Amino acid sequence: MSIMDKPRAVEKFRKFYKSLRKNDWKIGTNLRVLELVYSNACNFKCKHCSTRAPLGENANALMSIDKVSSLADEADALGIFEWNMHGGELLTNAPILFELIKAIKPERFYVFLTSNGFLITRDIACRLAEAGVNRVSISIDSFNPEIHDEFRGVKGAYDRAIKALEYVQEAGMDPYMNITVGHFNAFSEDVENLLRYSKEHGYQTFINIAIPSGNWQGHMEVIIDDRDRERLIELRKKYGNLNRDLWNPFDKNKEGVLGCQTMSKLYVTPSGDVFPCSFLHIKIGNVYEESLKDIVDYGYSIKYFHDYREKCLAGEDAEFIKKYMIDKKMSVMEPLDAREVFGARDMVNGSEIC
Amino acid sequence: MERVFYMTNIESYNKIFMETFNVEESALHDLQYQGVKEWDSIGHMTLISDLEDTFDIEMETDDIVDFSGYEKGKEILKKYGVEI
Numbered sequence: 001m002s003i004m005d006k007p008r009a010v011e012k013f014r015k016f017y018k019s020l021r022k023n024d025w026k027i028g029t030n031l032r033v034l035e036l037v038y039s040n041a042c043n044f045k046c047k048h049c050s051t052r053a054p055l056g057e058n059a060n061a062l063m064s065i066d067k068v069s070s071l072a073d074e075a076d077a078l079g080i081f082e083w084n085m086h087g088g089e090l091l092t093n094a095p096i097l098f099e100l101i102k103a104i105k106p107e108r109f110y111v112f113l114t115s116n117g118f119l120i121t122r123d124i125a126c127r128l129a130e131a132g133v134n135r136v137s138i139s140i141d142s143f144n145p146e147i148h149d150e151f152r153g154v155k156g157a158y159d160r161a162i163k164a165l166e167y168v169q170e171a172g173m174d175p176y177m178n179i180t181v182g183h184f185n186a187f188s189e190d191v192e193n194l195l196r197y198s199k200e201h202g203y204q205t206f207i208n209i210a211i212p213s214g215n216w217q218g219h220m221e222v223i224i225d226d227r228d229r230e231r232l233i234e235l236r237k238k239y240g241n242l243n244r245d246l247w248n249p250f251d252k253n254k255e256g257v258l259g260c261q262t263m264s265k266l267y268v269t270p271s272g273d274v275f276p277c278s279f280l281h282i283k284i285g286n287v288y289e290e291s292l293k294d295i296v297d298y299g300y301s302i303k304y305f306h307d308y309r310e311k312c313l314a315g316e317d318a319e320f321i322k323k324y325m326i327d328k329k330m331s332v333m334e335p336l337d338a339r340e341v342f343g344a345r346d347m348v349n350g351s352e353i354c
Numbered sequence: 355m356e357r358v359f360y361m362t363n364i365e366s367y368n369k370i371f372m373e374t375f376n377v378e379e380s381a382l383h384d385l386q387y388q389g390v391k392e393w394d395s396i397g398h399m400t401l402i403s404d405l406e407d408t409f410d411i412e413m414e415t416d417d418i419v420d421f422s423g424y425e426k427g428k429e430i431l432k433k434y435g436v437e438i
Contacts, residue, residue, distance in 0.1 A: 013399065
């Protein structure tokens, strides 16, 4: 199913496009996606897990389907046009996943599932497509199966992930190969091999940059530097099917940067906490206590999340990372509270908005 | 004195398709949404926007969704008074 089969999603997508264009192709305060970690239960033990799922954190916590449904209504009303179903690995409980898809009324969103691909069969892929899922993103860590499996902590993970991408494509959904690029591999032949494979198979490649949070918290050595960043732009132009959140997808020259996607890419945990992005475990509110709109308004009152930033705050802005992330005890389950982290000087116009 | 060249509607229409999707004029007749990799949802938004700017119209969502190909697009533009 294409987004063009979903008029409501197209309507919101178009507003987003027009607003970006009017704003000189900067993200501004345009909301784009809501990422819901419905459950943190997982069948893998990934070394770089951002939700610390291998530690068993939050494995049994689930948001009620009614709450998911009302959250989707709120997101829709705010113009959010993409919905990312995130884990953990949501296919460890497929019946609940399909209930979840139905609950959000998928005809209103470009819906995607982020998965390790291990449990995706041809049948599951068809059922996901029929249910209204537009895209499935499968994470691949290396073109070398042994390295991928070792990284993921499960033998056979690579072969199943590669197969899953084929099933996703066959079922008519958009296959995305998610790869993580950090200082340790930005110039590696391995990354080039993955990019070549993705391009040759007609997939999209989504680049997550290595971020010192989750299992990598405090590991500043994974952060990309200016040279690595230039390399990514070079690869973006070379392959043409590369995507990063902060890049402008509408730029034919493959150079434009929309800016850091904090707030534009809201992240909601099973307990209802809302973060400005998936890697910044600082809560700006809780959907059980406030409306999503109030949470968004508060988030945008913090200048770090409001002002244009060419670099990813959580993954590239060393000053921000050192000040707010490196030695702070925070995780998806135990986030910091933005009201305690940021002071008056950190607010838009220099004064805290209550 | 500089000469100003005005394009006909069909010339403008074709030019937008060729530039947006990087295709030759000979391939336009059969061109469909998702028929070339450039005509995805991202390319579609650019196409619609360029058509609206060029012909000074604003399309309804239903028409944006129905704009499934080069030929179909001509029918849709007719609704907005644009004869291709």
